[in-house]
Amino acid sequence: MEDYIQFTSNLKDFKQDQKIVLTSKTSDLDVLKYYLSIQGPINKEVTLLLEKAIDVKKLEKENQDLFTLNEDDFLKELNSKKFKKKINEILEDYKKDQKKALYNSCKVYLLEKYFSKKEIFPSMHKM
Amino acid sequence: MSEIINFISSTQEYKAVKKMKVIPGVKEMDVLEFLVSVEVTTNLQINRLLEKIVDTNTFNLEIEKLFTKDVTSFIKEISSASFLKVIEKNILKDEYKKDKVLLDVLKSYSLNKYLLHNKIMEEDAVGYYKILFPARKKQLKKAILK
Incomplete structure (x- = not known):
């Protein structure tokens, strides 16, 4: 076989x-x-x-300024309370457990978008 | 014809079957969670294979020397010609030295290690594969009870 x-x-x-x-x-x-x-x-x-699951247009619009930052400031911002508040507003209609998974998904989404412009990836999934 | 997604590994080293049939009632989020579960598997296998191809212990020692740098400098360093030379000289076997894909994998591996080591990103926010979606959580609970 x-x-x-x-x-x-x-x-x-x-x-x-x-x-x-x-x-x-x-x-x-x-x-x-x-x-x-x-x-x-x-x-x-x-x-x-x-x-399709989240309001990506809103997510990108509200975080447009992140993409102009350097790597250090971008990551600082991504881990900030301000960012968490913004994302939680976008996800307010979701249940608590799903909200946490989607919050992290939004972070991964923006992380991959940001780093793909620099042609380096923090995980191997976009290669 | 019904819609399906299948992942099958039937090798001596690794056996796995993951199947999903998209029947009425299956939501897009279910498909997303299933695909993420396939990513968990592929990611584990990539790391397992990488350890066979590359001396990851020596490589880890090389990148750990750079962990005190800020993110921008770290990325600059791992993308530099001098770092590439170190990899080619000390890390890669002859047959892999000119492999561009492998070098990109090692860059990605390095950035991942750096972000986690310096606690800049949590493990569940570096890639979708680490996110615990509610349905998977239930599956894991079931598995633990067994």
């Missing part, structure tokens, strides 16, 4: 079929690159679904 890894999706707006068959010639780096190649589209879809 062959060794393989496969990711498939036939959702209306998210179609994927990526498979790697491991042979004696497949290196660990080949497998790592395969994982990276499926993480990119998955992360993009997560971002799109998040954009």
